[in-house]
Amino acid sequence: MHGHVYAVGIALALNAAHASRDIFGFVNEAVNNTLSILGTPQHENLADFLGGPTPQGSPWGSHTAKDTNCYNWTPNTGVTRYFDWYVSGTKCAPDGVELDCILVNGQFPGPTIEANWGDEIEIKVTNNYEHEGTSLHWHGLLQKKTPWMDGVPGFEQCPIAPGSSLTYRFQADLYGSSWWHAHYGSQFASGVVGPMIIHGPKNADYDYDVGPIMVSDWYHQFYNETIEKLFTKLPDVYIPRSDNNLINGKNRFDCEDTSLPCEPNAPLASFNFQSGKKHRMRFINPSAAAVEKITLDGHKFTVIANDFVPIEPYETDVLTLAVGQRTDAIVEATGDPTNAVWLRAYKICWPTNGHNEVKAAIFYEDADRSQAPTSQPGPNAYDLYCGNDPLEKTQPYYAIDPGEPETTEIIPLEFRPNATGLFQGEGAEGSNLLWYMANRTFYVNYNDPMLFEAKLGNIDFPYLRNAHNYGTNSSVRFVVENTGYQPHPMHLHGHNMFVLAEGPCVSNMTVFGNERGNTPHATGNANGTVSSSHSSGHNLPPRSADSTTTMPSYGSCWDGYITNPSNPQRRDVQMLLPGHYIVIQWNQDNPGVWPFHCHIAWHLGAGFVWTVIEQPERIQEYMPIPYIMAQTCRDWWAWTGENVVPQIDDGL
Ligand SMILES: *[C@@H]1O[C@H](CO)[C@@H](O)[C@H](O)[C@H]1NC(C)=O
Ligand SMILES: *[C@@H]1O[C@H](CO)[C@@H](O)[C@H](O)[C@H]1NC(C)=O
Ligand SMILES: *[C@@H]1O[C@H](CO)[C@@H](O)[C@H](O)[C@H]1NC(C)=O
Numbered sequence: 267m268h269g270h271v272y273a274v275g276i277a278l279a280l281n282a283a284h285a286s287r288d289i290f291g292f293v294n295e296a297v298n299n300t301l302s303i304l305g306t307p308q309h310e311n312l313a314d315f316l317g318g319p320t321p322q323g324s325p326w327g328s329h330t331a332k333d334t335n336c337y338n339w340t341p342n343t344g345v346t347r348y349f350d351w352y353v354s355g356t357k358c359a360p361d362g363v364e365l366d367c368i369l370v371n372g373q374f375p376g377p378t379i380e381a382n383w384g385d386e387i388e389i390k391v392t393n394n395y396e397h398e399g400t401s402l403h404w405h406g407l408l409q410k411k412t413p414w415m416d417g418v419p420g421f422e423q424c425p426i427a428p429g430s431s432l433t434y435r436f437q438a439d440l441y442g443s444s445w446w447h448a449h450y451g452s453q454f455a456s457g458v459v460g461p462m463i464i465h466g467p468k469n470a471d472y473d474y475d476v477g478p479i480m481v482s483d484w485y486h487q488f489y490n491e492t493i494e495k496l497f498t499k500l501p502d503v504y505i506p507r508s509d510n511n512l513i514n515g516k517n518r519f520d521c522e523d524t525s526l527p528c529e530p531n532a533p534l535a536s537f538n539f540q541s542g543k544k545h546r547m548r549f550i551n552p553s554a555a556a557v558e559k560i561t562l563d564g565h566k567f568t569v570i571a572n573d574f575v576p577i578e579p580y581e582t583d584v585l586t587l588a589v590g591q592r593t594d595a596i597v598e599a600t601g602d603p604t605n606a607v608w609l610r611a612y613k614i615c616w617p618t619n620g621h622n623e624v625k626a627a628i629f630y631e632d633a634d635r636s637q638a639p640t641s642q643p644g645p646n647a648y649d650l651y652c653g654n655d656p657l658e659k660t661q662p663y664y665a666i667d668p669g670e671p672e673t674t675e676i677i678p679l680e681f682r683p684n685a686t687g688l689f690q691g692e693g694a695e696g697s698n699l700l701w702y703m704a705n706r707t708f709y710v711n712y713n714d715p716m717l718f719e720a721k722l723g724n725i726d727f728p729y730l731r732n733a734h735n736y737g738t739n740s741s742v743r744f745v746v747e748n749t750g751y752q753p754h755p756m757h758l759h760g761h762n763m764f765v766l767a768e769g770p771c772v773s774n775m776t777v778f779g780n781e782r783g784n785t786p787h788a789t790g791n792a793n794g795t796v797s798s799s800h801s802s803g804h805n806l807p808p809r810s811a812d813s814t815t816t817m818p819s820y821g822s823c824w825d826g827y828i829t830n831p832s833n834p835q836r837r838d839v840q841m842l843l844p845g846h847y848i849v850i851q852w853n854q855d856n857p858g859v860w861p862f863h864c865h866i867a868w869h870l871g872a873g874f875v876w877t878v879i880e881q882p883e884r885i886q887e888y889m890p891i892p893y894i895m896a897q898t899c900r901d902w903w904a905w906t907g908e909n910v911v912p913q914i915d916d917g918l
């Protein structure tokens with residue numbers, strides 16, 4: 267069976283023979299009440315595509331990954347996949363620690379979207395979370411035919427008011443592995459996430475598709491408390507630390523480390539291997555902040571795709587995923603049929619309270635499933651490097667030469683208080699730290715989506731919208747310069763970015779205050795402990811290295827060298843390391859109003875957003891924004907007429 271839609275009221279048949287104390291991911295409501303079958307024995311391998319044999323052999327006919335430019339061709343399958351989702355506040359306990367969460371259909375991770383390339387996807391989203399609006403974003407899809415369906419509040423829609431629904435409908439315009447998540451506040455850090463698998467042509471052979479493997483940090487604090495503390499008054503600087511690490515929403519916790527209600531022995535995730543066969547594993551990082559290092563004891567990965575971009579396969583023994591990133595890898599089961607080994611994920615590059623490693627069991631077909639694996643970690647299991655694999659290694663399978671851009675922006679980053687006083691957020695009682703991109707920070711207006719204003723011909727947005735009109739330029743290049751000591755996974759909506767170059771921007775001494783490039787608070791150490799003595803009692807006070815004054819002249823970091831100029835890496839999230847720059851570029855082939863932002867929840871919420879206005883004349887003249895989008899605003903305005911929206915953060 268493939269492609270189930272696990273809707274509300276899912277009843278999971280628990281096999282009584284599977285003892286409830288089995289640690290390997292049997293859905294067990296006593297200790298893990300999140301009703302997700304991901305990473306449990308109930309989850310089955312995925313098919314090559316949904317719906318069985320077709321007259322053309324596949325839903326995309328004879329098109330291959332090698333010969334198809336998916337930025338200008340998409341199959342039209344005529345098939346719609348329907349989903350019915352309810353967002354609600356609930357208790358959940360993925361690792362046995364009971365918390366307030368916001369979940370879709372009571373599941374964590376949320377329901378899987380599975381479709382074929384070119385299918386339509388229709389998702390009715392009802393907001394049953396009584397305290398707040400919400401909106402869902404379909405990460406990595408281009409939304410070329412329906413840019414109003416991208417799900418960013420204040421950009422393409424009003425939030426879905428409590429008690430209201432919005433039916434999203436869009437085409438699966440790229441293929442591969444991805445995720446969906448709330449884009450309202452930082453709701454995604456409290457559970458509003460799930461996988462999205464789009465079947466398309468293969469660029470490598472394998473026997474089994476193991477399906478989505480979501481690897482994420484986990485906080486034992488509800489997201490709005492974290493946000494409120496982030497916006498406390500200087501000189502207090504609050505550093506949100508993650509509490510645990512999860513694979514498909516599963517791990518256990520040492521209950522002595524928490525005062526919250528806690529059940530020990532929550533189940534771990536498990537997956538099945540067949541000896542001698544090749545397995546496709548779809549790794550996704552939906553963390554709030556951490557970089558994940560993923561290894562599989564005694565096995566190698568062959569990387570075949572990054573984000574929604576198939577690449578020329580290469581081998582590695584460790585995968586590095588920053589927030590929002592995905593890697594599809596093939597693992598050959600080289601062990602014998604009785605083997606059982608650990609899949610490991612280790613969270614780095616963000617302060618933690620420990621519990622950095624999560625393990626899931628990989629059982630070969632004849633393994634003793636009652637025993638935990640005893641395999642040992644590989645040499646790179648606890649590697650601390652936050653960056654993605656070198657650009658030389660990650661060549662797209664379908665080559666595109668980006669050419670020279672028509673316009674270029676240099677974007678230096680800063681983390682500093684509002685020089686003139688308060689953050690606009692109503693809840694903030696004084697000056698606090700905000701992110702600035704080229705001296706501009708960001709704050710959204712939920713009530714007035716920018717795409718709708720652009721449709722009316724108004725693109726003269728308030729300063730705090732940080733909006734930049736790239737007009738009819740055929741392509742745009744950004745040089746983003748990070749002189750600070752924090753890493754930033756940079757995400758652009760509506761496009762796959764060409765990643766032309768990356769490299770160091772300033773010396774380790776300037777960024778970190780030492781030549782070794784050590785920064786316990788930013789990159790973590792082997793056990794994730796954060797040194798509080800490092801900087802006068804605070805972990806991350808504003809340091810001079812984060813201020814524009816330390817750079818002699820912006821635009822001086824990149825020497826103009828492009829990696830693989832005729833076919834540079836493309837993806838939708840790229841890691842920008844501390845003290846480094848990245849050079850990205852995209853073709854303006856998708857009229858819309860798109861955010862370019864850091865995907866760390868606690869940075870995204872603190873002003874780290876740049877608004878790209880792409881081809882506004884075409885928005886005004888041609889874009890048929892449907893009536894339901896206006897209705898969502900009317901519902902929102904009605905709700906906010908009677909309820910106060912305490913928007914402390916920038917809204918995204
Ligand atoms: C967080 O949300 C809950 C539910 O709306 C609310 O009761 C609580 O006051 C909020 N906390 C903060 C710090 O905003
Ligand atoms: C900075 O403070 C001023 C004065 O209080 C306020 O008008 C402005 O909106 C603030 N800027 C931001 C980005 O919050
Ligand atoms: C940054 O913006 C502020 C206004 O918000 C302005 O006063 C200041 O001169 C700008 N700084 C630079 C270096 O452009």
Ligand SMILES: *[C@@H]1O[C@H](CO)[C@@H](O)[C@H](O)[C@H]1NC(C)=O
Pocket residue numbers: 672673674675735736737738739
């Ligand atoms: C290209 O973008 C720049 C902003 O970087 C803008 O000033 C210019 O008007 C745009 N050119 C066209 C032809 O739209």
Ligand SMILES: *[C@@H]1O[C@H](CO)[C@@H](O)[C@H](O)[C@H]1NC(C)=O
Pocket residue numbers: 774781782783784
């Ligand atoms: C800076 O630190 C990094 C580690 O973060 C190290 O790899 C690099 O060699 C250092 N650079 C110099 C010039 O010492």
Ligand SMILES: *[C@@H]1O[C@H](CO)[C@@H](O)[C@H](O)[C@H]1NC(C)=O
Pocket residue numbers: 791792793794795
């Ligand atoms: C964790 O790291 C800190 C700082 O490097 C060190 O002082 C401490 O001993 C380490 N703890 C363990 C259990 O390794």
Ligand SMILES: [Cu+2]
Pocket residue numbers: 753754755864865866869870874
């Ligand atoms: Cu960031």
